[in-house]
Amino acid sequence: MFPERRDFEQMILNTGTGILIHEAASKNILWANPAACRMFGLTLEELKPLKAHHMSGQEEQYRREVGVAWLQSAVVHGSSRKQWKYRSKDGVDFLTDARATLVQCEDGPVVMVEFRSIAEEVELQEELTRVSESLQRIMTHTSAGIVVLDEDNCILDISPHAAALFGRTPTELSDVHLEDLGRCEPKLDDELVVGRLDDPHGSVSIQQEVTKCDGSTTWLAGDLEIVAHDGIRSRLLTIRDVTERVEWERRNAYQEANLQYLSRYNAMGDMAMILAHELGQPLAASTNYLSGLKARLLSESVDSRSLTYGIDQIEKQLRRAADIVSSVKRHVRRIESTVALIDLNATVEESLYFVRLRAAERGIRVYAQIPERTLQIEGESVLIGQVIINLCVNAIDEIAQPTTEIKELSLETGAENGEAFVWIRDQGRGMTVVPSDRLASGAFSSKQEGSGIGLIISEHIVERHGGTIDYLPNTPNGTAVRVGLPLADRSVAAPIQLAP
Template identity: 25%
Template sequence: MVNWLLKVINKYGKVMVTVVVTLIVASISVTIAVIDMLVFGHNLFPALYLSAFIPILIAPPTLYFPMSLVVKLDRTEKELETVIEGAGDALFLNDRSGKILKVNEAACQSLGYTREELMAMNVSDIQVRHSSKVLTSHWDDVALGKAATLAGEHRRKDGSTFPVEARVSALEYGDDISFLAVIRDVSERQRIHASLLESEERFRKSFENAAIGMTVTELDGKFRSVNSAWCKMIGYSEQEILSKTVAEVTFPDDIIRTTEDRQNLADGSANISLVEKRYVHKDGHIVWGFMSRAVVRGAEGEPLYFIGQIQDISERKDVELKLLDSEEKYRKLVETSHDLIWSVDNSGIFTFVNEASKLTHGYEPEEMIGQPFTNFMTAEQAEKDMAVFAKIKEGISYFDLESVHLKKDGSPVYLSFNAVVERDDQGNILGTTGSAKDITNRVLTEEQSRLHQEQLAHVSRVATMGEMATGIAHELNQPLAAIAAYIDGSLRRLNSDGQTSKPIIEALEKASDQAIRAGDVIKRLRDFVRREDSKLEDIDINDTVHTALQLLKSDFDLNRVALKFDLAQDRPIIYGDPILIQQVILNLARNSVDAMNSLESGLGKLKVNTVTEDHSVLIGISDNGPGIDLQLQEKLFEPYVSTKKSGLGLGLPICRSIINEFGGEIWFEPAPANGAVFQIRLPLHR
């Protein structure tokens, strides 16, 4: 009836329907009045008035407003139907028995049924967890006016299930109370929730089991949560650390920076804080940590708390500090070294020189950097050094050489170089770094020593020649004198006999002249080799001994002879030629070294002592060699007497001649145990 009325109203309008119905009612009333007049004889006019006029007055408002309500109700139902159908969640309307009365399209799609199929089913047909009895108990509660939210599981037409959340409320539908359930598929929410739980569990385990320190701190710096690695790093128990703030375990000098970093994170100035800082261990020592900290924000972007990761870098910092200290020491060493520290690239151009360049070359470092090293030497020396430098390309990794460079003023400087070639992983040359030591003094000293040794050798040769000349003169003068005497006697005899043989006399006279001439030649030779340009001066005997024996250092090292000095403290001074005195000491010391060759290596000992006695100084040179045969001891200072198979036997005679020339004496003494002792006495110079 209502639906028919709605159709008429929708077709003709409420006004037209009202007029028609009013006319119909009025017509019926008039008909009744006429019948009443005809049948019962009543007065027609009052009846007609009442039956026609009154319906016309009363019917329109009486009909119009109910029709408006019917139309409005219909519109409301349609709007509700539209809302239900357009809802994203599934909507079910069922009665108390669970029979499904109405569903929307979302419900059909979620379960895979058609609307007709669902409306022929019971709620229990699609419910997995709850039985009809359980559902009925819930509906009884809902019928009392209590809306309920239920969790359950629905089964689709294909048999698959999915979790749902139902919001159930009671409403009147028809003559009985029905139940409207808004069903939401919570599969995604549960998946997200499970994922969140898993993530939280994973974070919890990662947090607790992390090898590095992990912390959660409040915005004010108070610890909210810490892991065991952090407790171990800082030395506190978990309960102890949770009662503290970050500032309380931070090294005082780092507190301000830590607070500023935390503030920058909170106000959004920074997204993450990465900082190296110092913490104070419970026992008081410093712990270096690398802190990575981020802020966790709420739904509105407000900061909630901080999460920090702290890696213990104390060992690394200790290494870094030691490295910095080492680098500082190296830098100071390089800067203060008197040796030239240098680097060149693979073209030989200086890339670095230290301040020693002022000493070695007379240039400021910046004057040498950028210049080829060949610019600081002669062309001839550059050619030699470039030959060595070229070998770098052949694969050598280290080299040393001695070279002569030119200073800024043009003077030469002798340098001893050693260098290491730097290469990359592929073996390509990056450059060469090394040092250069100024050996100018050593080279000049060696040159002076060489000249000195040459001078000593010359003196030795001259002395030997002089001694030989003296010996030859001594040996030949007697026979020459005898020859001259015999010739002179023969001439006198020939003249006295009166028997002259002029040719014989002339021959004898010539022979006599030649003998005399030979004697003069020998005398002149002896005088010539003895004529020396001696430089007489005050001599410190101790210095002279040191200087002489320094020349034999290589002999001592080669033969592993131990040298010992026992020199007078008052530094005795004599007057003489230092070269000749050194020659004597050298000769005696060399004889000792040669004599000790028969000993086992390393057992040879040579002792040199000086002592002042009265107006003279006594020089003793002793060894622990095999000594000298008793038969030779008496003849040691005679010419051509030698203890060596290859010796000339002139060394000791020369020594004696030199010592005698300066008013001294030399002699031999057998050593108390074994070996030989030579003593020299020379007058002190007043």
């Protein structure tokens, strides 16, 4: 029994695979085998106090929270495998294939991480990919135009198909400089292009705008690369007509810009009202305190404590005014198309700041049920926040009607079936006249002189994020609006069933 245990210990101590033992609860390092110490260039005593961010790559995907979540997954599921980039004592990163396994020991559960360097395997895979891409380019030459250029980028030879893409014959294009036929991006004398083509295996992608003799514009795209044959190095350009793709991208960019403009325009009106209302309170209070200070200064006896109190209160009110301005500026900053992983709950919380301000001035209570969990979605936080504000403000305007008895707005968030959702409910007049499909299409507004532009913007934003907006009757009366957005990681959120 004991000799066998010693044999296993010797195997672990002499294996080339690195082994780290972490405490299951705290994730602290308890032990490391010699192979792991050699890879890190650290002794066992130096390794023990280290945390994930001390010994991992600096890229976003290797941050400490991700490493802890990976180890916790092994605690929950028994094992978890991941490619993880560690960092040695001298600052050199090395990519590994790592497996974390939960092991029940006499002193309690631990997580054993076995890892091995796969840097050479990655390099081999990259080389195979390069070869595969070269073969793919060769295979597509038959469907693409081919242009042979000299060192000065003048045309030595050109295929009939390529010449047709330029709207000329091969004879007409002989000895013509490529950039005389249209603007290239990047330019052929750009340092990046020159540097890439100095490499015997270098290549660079270019796009060219060509104006033909009939005045029409064609967009061509292709790869310019060096081809060596019989001791001769030639510049080979393979090109295709990508006019339809470029025009589609331009139309899409215009629609994106227009949507952002409409959203920003709609937000500006709301923010102007918030500023006008909310700044009045701290500024009026500051004025009152200043008047009190002036009165005290004119009196025969001046109490320094009361003066200090008044100055402190003025500073407090001015700081509140500055906070309000900063919040509004953050919200109506230039809306850019930056898609990222965001927490829907955090976005809703930020939007509720403005919703509560609008509701308070009209005597409406806002109830929010937001669970303490992360609802991770992929999208643009500012635009999603504007959807929440648009829908809540629409509900507030309905609740403010004299016929609405219950002056309450409720909001809930959660997740079900791989989708994060937000419910917004009021007990106003409801949709007894206008069908919900007209409301969803943006063709209805319950406000006098309302165009429904906020609903149109909200619908477009949500659709662009792959989600839906549903308008349903609330119980016992009013309207319930459900915004659904796909979760970025469907395994994160457990189903939560909530009735509308």
